[in-house]
Amino acid sequence: MLRERMVNSRKSRRSPSPAEASPRVTDAYDRGVDSTVAAVLVGLLGAALGAASVLAWRLSEAEQRTVPPAPVPAVPPAVTSVLSALRSSAVVVGPDDVVLKASAPAYSLGIVRGNRLAVDALLALVQEVRRDGEIREEEFVLAKSRGRSPLHVAARVAPLGSRLVLALVDDRTRERRLEAIRRDFVVNVSHELKTPIGAIALLAEAVGEAADDPAAVHRFAGRMRNESERLTRLVQQIIELSRLQGDDPLHEPAVVSVDALLERSLDRSRVDAQAKEIALERAGEHGLEVLGSGEQILSAIGNLVENAVAYSPEGSRVVVTARTEGSLVLLTVSDQGIGIAPTEIDRIFERFYRVDPARARSTGGTGLGLSIVKHVAATHGGEVKVWSVQGEGSSFTLALPSRLDRHTRRPAQNAVPATTTERISEPEEATS
Numbered sequence: 386m387l388r389e390r391m392v393n394s395r396k397s398r399r400s401p402s403p404a405e406a407s408p409r410v411t412d413a414y415d416r417g418v419d420s421t422v423a424a425v426l427v428g429l430l431g432a433a434l435g436a437a438s439v440l441a442w443r444l445s446e447a448e449q450r451t452v453p454p455a456p457v458p459a460v461p462p463a464v465t466s467v468l469s470a471l472r473s474s475a476v477v478v479g480p481d482d483v484v485l486k487a488s489a490p491a492y493s494l495g496i497v498r499g500n501r502l503a504v505d506a507l508l509a510l511v512q513e514v515r516r517d518g519e520i521r522e523e524e525f526v527l528a529k530s531r532g533r534s535p536l537h538v539a540a541r542v543a544p545l546g547s548r549l550v551l552a553l554v555d556d557r558t559r560e561r562r563l564e565a566i567r568r569d570f571v572v573n574v575s576h577e578l579k580t581p582i583g584a585i586a587l588l589a590e591a592v593g594e595a596a597d598d599p600a601a602v603h604r605f606a607g608r609m610r611n612e613s614e615r616l617t618r619l620v621q622q623i624i625e626l627s628r629l630q631g632d633d634p635l636h637e638p639a640v641v642s643v644d645a646l647l648e649r650s651l652d653r654s655r656v657d658a659q660a661k662e663i664a665l666e667r668a669g670e671h672g673l674e675v676l677g678s679g680e681q682i683l684s685a686i687g688n689l690v691e692n693a694v695a696y697s698p699e700g701s702r703v704v705v706t707a708r709t710e711g712s713l714v715l716l717t718v719s720d721q722g723i724g725i726a727p728t729e730i731d732r733i734f735e736r737f738y739r740v741d742p743a744r745a746r747s748t749g750g751t752g753l754g755l756s757i758v759k760h761v762a763a764t765h766g767g768e769v770k771v772w773s774v775q776g777e778g779s780s781f782t783l784a785l786p787s788r789l790d791r792h793t794r795r796p797a798q799n800a801v802p803a804t805t806t807e808r809i810s811e812p813e814e815a816t817s
Contacts, residue, residue, distance in 0.1 A: 468486065469488070471553065473553040473555050474488055474494055475487070476496060476497060476502070477549055477550070477551055478511050478549065478551075480515075480549075482512070484497050484499075484500045490556075494538065494556060495536075504525075506523070510540060510552070511550045514542045514544055514550050521541075521542050522540065522541045522542075523540055525538065535558075536558050537560075537561040538555065540555075541553045570736060573736065573737040577619055581616040582616065584612045591605045622753040622757065625684060638765070639677070640674050640788050641676070641677055646682055647716070650683060650686040650687045650690050650705065653691065654687070654693075654694045657694050658694050661698075663699070663700070663702060664701075665690075669708045670709065673707050674787065675714050676788050678764075681761045681765070686705070688754035690705065692755070692781075693719070693720035693722065693779075694720075696720065696722035696779075697722040698721070702720075703719070703720045703721075704718075704719045705718050705719075706719070710784075713787060714786075717781065717782040718780070718781050719780040721777070724773045725775070726775055734756055736752065736756045762783055762785070765785050765786065769781060770782045
C-alpha cells in the first residue's frame with residue numbers, strides 16, 4: 386500500500402500536458418510584446434518632442450540674431466560727416482522747410498529754433514534755391530536780442546540733391562566792426578592831419594606877405610612851430626597806437642622799476658607844468674617793480690600826466706601815486722582840473738575823442754592819449770579805471786601785474802611809506 390501511495394503521489398505531480406500548458410505561455414508572450422511596443426512608441430514620441438524642442442529653440446535663436454533693416458536716414462551719413470567738420474553754421478532743410486540737420490553754431494547764432502529756421506530772410510533764400518536750383522549768397526543783419534548786439538552774417542545756400550537744401554552761415558560781425566573802425570580811423574586821421582597842415586600852409590603864406598614886417602614874421606613863425614609840433618606829436622601817437630594794436634600780449638615781460646618810470650613821466654611834463662605854475666608831486670610807496678615793457682608803460686603814464694597838466698587850472702597840482710593791492714601795482718594820476726561828465730566817461734578811451742575839443746585844440750591834444758593807455762593796460766594784462774567829478778578833478782588808475790618775490794610770493798618791493806606832505810588828495814582816495 387505504501388508503494389501504491391508513492392506511485393499515486395508521483396502521478397499526481399507529473400507535468401501538465403501540452404494542451405494544458407499552451408494557454409499560459411501564449412498569455413505571457415503577448416504581455417511581453419505589448420510592453421516592448423509601448424516602450425518603443427514612448428521612445429519615438431520622446432524623440433519627436435525633443436526634436437521639436439530643439440527646432441523651436443533654433444528658430445527662436447535665429448530670429449533673435451536677425452538684425453532688422455535700418456531706416457534710411459533723412460541726411461546721408463557722408464553729408465553729416467562733412468557738416469560736422471565745417472567751421473560755418475550748417476543747416477540742412479527738407480522739402481517741407483523742416484530742419485533735418487543743424488550744427489551747434491546754427492543754434493547759438495539763433496538761426497534755428499526747434500526744427501525751423503528762425504530767420505525769415507534765410508528761409509526765403511532757401512525757398513528760392515529749392516525752386517530754381519541756383520546757388521545764392523547774401524548778407525543780412527540778425528535783429529538785436531536781449532544782451533547781444535546785432536550780428537552781421539553771410540549766407541550761402543545751395544541745393545543738396547533733389548530734395549534737400551544746404552545753408553552755410555558765417556558770422557561776419559567782427560570783420561564788419563573792424564572795417565568800420567578802420568574806416569573811422571582813416572577819416573579821423575585825415576581830418577586831424579588836415580588841420581595842422583592847412584594851418585602851416587596859411588601861416589607860410591602869411592609870412593610871405595609880411596616879409597617887410599619882422600614882428601609879424603616872428604609871430605607867424607612861432608605859430609608855425611606850434612602847428613608843426615602838434616603834427617609831429619600826432620604822427621608819433623598814430624604810429625605808437627598802431628604798434629600797440631599789432632602787439633600780442635607780452636611773452637617775456639621785463640622787470641621795470643616804478644620809481645624810474647614815474648620820474649621820467651613827470652620830467653616830460655615839468656616844463657608845461659611850470660609854465661602854468663602847476664605843482665607835480667610824487668606820492669605813495671617806493672621801490673615797487675612791475676613786469677612788462679618799460680617804454681609802453683612810460684608812454685601810458687606820460688600821457689596821463691600830460692592830460693592832467695593840460696586840463697588843470699593854473700596854480701593847481703597833479704599827484705602821481707604808486708601803491709600795491711594784492712598782486713597788482715596801482716599807478717594813479719590825479720588832478721584838480723575840469724573833470725569829466727558821467728555821460729562821457731565811457732567814451733574817453735575812444736580814438737580821437739575829446740571831452741572839450743576847443744581846449745584840446747588850444748593845448749595841442751590829439752585825442753589818442755587815453756586810447757594808448759587802454760591798449761598798454763590790455764597788452765600787460767591789466768586795466769585802467771577812472772574817477773571824475775566835474776569841477777573837482779579826475780583820477781586815472783593804471784593797474785599792472787607786480788613782480789612777485791620768489792620766497793614770499795608777494796609783490797617785490799623795498800617800500801617806503803608816504804610822508805604827510807606827499808599823501809594823495811581826496812580824489813585818489815575815492816578812486817581806491
